[in-house]
Amino acid sequence: MLRIGCHLSSSKGFLAMARTAEDIGANTFQFFTRNPRGGAAKEWKKQDVEAMLAFCEKKGIGCLLAHAPYTLNACAKDEGIRRFALETLEDDLRRLSLLPGCMYNFHPGSHVQQGAQKGIELxxxxxxxxxxxxxxxxxxxxxxxxxxxxxxxxxEELSRILERVELSDKLGVCLDTCHVWDGGYDIAGKLDQVLEEFDRILGLERLKAVHLNDSLNGLGSHKDRHAKIGQGEIGLAAFGRIINHPRLRDLPFYLETPNELEGYQAEIALLRGLYE
Structure with missing residues (x-):
């Protein structure tokens, strides 16, 4: 079974997100834990969360993925920004105890001229x-x-973070197709080799989720500009190989393409048609 969904707005609550997922043909979804550009978050309503969990169980929706705000930077040079990251992570993990089985994804951060090694340590x-x-x-x-x-x-940089974390069994990796492509990993032409490299350095057991995004830029561009599936440099055929690869096909996939709900619905249907 292809487990696929997209990023949904949590502004109307958890049950509303789950109903939207069903409406567009998704059987999973991703959501921000708070305003992606902001700080404080509203308390989650336990009744809403419980209603969403019951709806998801009935409809076969699972493997939910929470996403930390973009402003979170655990390796910032500024101590106040690092403090915000720590407090946000603590608060989000407390909230997520209400969502059994939900995963939590975050961008490692930017070292801001401190050097990658210092960023990894922080x-x-x-x-x-x-x-x-x-x-x-x-x-x-x-x-x-x-x-x-x-x-x-x-x-290698992700591996060096994992090596320094005492409770690393609580950690995994989310592979973003646009990001790794822009980072120089040829998932369009050399998918097997990329996964072998991932396995050698990190271990494929660490790979828990995949962000499905095409890229507006070429291999190794280091730009991070997402494109709709099949409308970028990675190409539709490559996404067919990704979702069907024996070492990836059972993972949950989340679209973060530049779309509204109608566009996500079309992409979900397109990818289901490619799933063998």
Whole structure:
């Protein structure tokens, strides 16, 4: 079964998101835990969360993915920004205890002229402060395109973070197709080799989710500009191979393409038609 969905707005609540997912043919979805450009978050209504969980169980919707705000930067040079990242991670993990089985994805951050190694150390230090043995939420580091001073531009950088985290069994990786392509990994022409490299450096057991995005730019461009499926440099045929690859096909896939709901619905139907 192809587990596929897209990014949905949580502004109208959890049950509304689940109903929207069903309406567009999705059987999973991703959502921001708070305003992606902001800070404070409203408390989640337990009744709304419980209603959503019951609806999802009835409709076969699962593998939900929460996404941290873009403003979260665990390796910022500014101590106040790092403090915001730590407090946000702590608060989000507390909230996500209401959603059993939900994963939590975040961008590792930008080291801002401190150097990648310092950024890696700061990210790992933050994770060591927020992860607990009791938590049930798996936290995912996202693969990045490598623009500016982003950390996570290579499998090696992600591995170096994981090596420094004491409770690394609570961590996984979300592979973003646009990001890895822009980062120089040829998932269109050399998918098997890329996955073999991922397995050698990180271990494919760490790969828990995939963001499906085409790219407006060429291989190794380090730009991070998403395109609609089949309308970018990666190409439709490559996405057919990705969702059907024996080492990927059972993972949940989340669209983050530049679309409204109608566009997501069309892409979900397109990809279901390619799934064998």
């Amino acid at each position: 990210i790992a230090d933050t994770l060591n402060q927020v992860l607990t043995r009791e938590q049930t939420t798996t936290v995912l580091l996202e693969t990045m395109a490598g623009k500016g001073s982003e950390v996570g531009r290579s499998f």
